[in-house]
Amino acid sequence: MEKVETLLRVENLKKDYDGVTVIEDWNLEVKKGEKVALLGPSGCGKTTFLRIIAGLESFHGRVEIFTERIGYVFQDPRLIPWKTVMENLRLIRDDPERIRFFLEKVGLEGVEGHYPWQLSEGMKQRVNFVRAFLVEPDLLLLDEPFDALDLKTKIRVMNLLMEQWEGRNFSIIFVTHDVKEAVFIADRIFFLSGRPSRLVDEVTLNERALSLADERLFEMEKRVIERLLNLPL
Numbered sequence: 226m227e228k229v230e231t232l233l234r235v236e237n238l239k240k241d242y243d244g245v246t247v248i249e250d251w252n253l254e255v256k257k258g259e260k261v262a263l264l265g266p267s268g269c270g271k272t273t274f275l276r277i278i279a280g281l282e283s284f285h286g287r288v289e290i291f292t293e294r295i296g297y298v299f300q301d302p303r304l305i306p307w308k309t310v311m312e313n314l315r316l317i318r319d320d321p322e323r324i325r326f327f328l329e330k331v332g333l334e335g336v337e338g339h340y341p342w343q344l345s346e347g348m349k350q351r352v353n354f355v356r357a358f359l360v361e362p363d364l365l366l367l368d369e370p371f372d373a374l375d376l377k378t379k380i381r382v383m384n385l386l387m388e389q390w391e392g393r394n395f396s397i398i399f400v401t402h403d404v405k406e407a408v409f410i411a412d413r414i415f416f417l418s419g420r421p422s423r424l425v426d427e428v429t430l431n432e433r434a435l436s437l438a439d440e441r442l443f444e445m446e447k448r449v450i451e452r453l454l455n456l457p458l
């Protein structure tokens with residue numbers, strides 16, 4: 226049988242801010258190509274966890290990442306205001322053809338010369354996605370990335386995400402408050418408690434819905450919500 230490689234291993238992870246513990250004793254593994262979602266109350270440390278994985282935060286415990294190719298779709302787009310979309314993206318990968326390819330894929334053809342202030346929040350967020358795809362990541366970190374998108378754009382970006390994933394089989398850590406999004410994207414969902422947050426449960430999804438309107442998705446969402454409601458949080 227083919228051995229599934231570990232891409233990320235987290236042991237006894239703990240994070241304090243000014244003496245206040247936010248993350249308490251997290252242990253988890255993410256396999257190569259696996260898509261995991263984190264569901265938990267506001268302020269429980271989900272963004273902090275992604276920042277730790279991206280090397281942007283100090284921590285206690287052990288974090289092993291078996292790649293350097295990490296893409297990060299931040300909660301806010303963080304584009305450099307005095308650079309155009311193309312200039313922002315060329316900082317990541319100086320390949321205008323590839324940049325145009327992804328811009329077209331997210332429905333942003335023709336905005337290369339625009340400055341960030343000329344774009345709506347949803348447009349900026351799509352540029353944020355393009356930036357992460359340009360990295361050709363082995364691990365993609367997604368922090369509530371669909372919130373600024375209207376439904377049709379969200380579906381378009383989700384489809385692109387899945388298409389990219391099928392082509393390259395990278396791992397995903399996806400933070401969201403939306404159970405339906407989590408169920409649509411993830412193979413495994415972790416449930417977090419409030420601060421200090423612990424990983425209290427996880428559920429593996431053995432099916433995959435083909436679209437956000439797929440009936441199976443509603444059934445899976447229901448099961449996850451029921452599981453969540455039964456947790457002693």
Ligand SMILES: Nc1ncnc2c1ncn2[C@@H]1O[C@H](COP(=O)(O)OP(=O)(O)OP(=O)(O)O)[C@@H](O)[C@H]1O
Pocket residue numbers: 242243247266267268269270271272273274
């Ligand atoms: N740089 C910092 N200094 C001090 N406290 C911080 C810092 N960054 C985050 N925190 C605190 O750590 C906790 C976790 O924050 P984090 O942003 O990781 O939560 P979250 O689960 O992503 O929340 P949300 O779902 O609302 O986005 C919060 O209470 C926050 O105030």
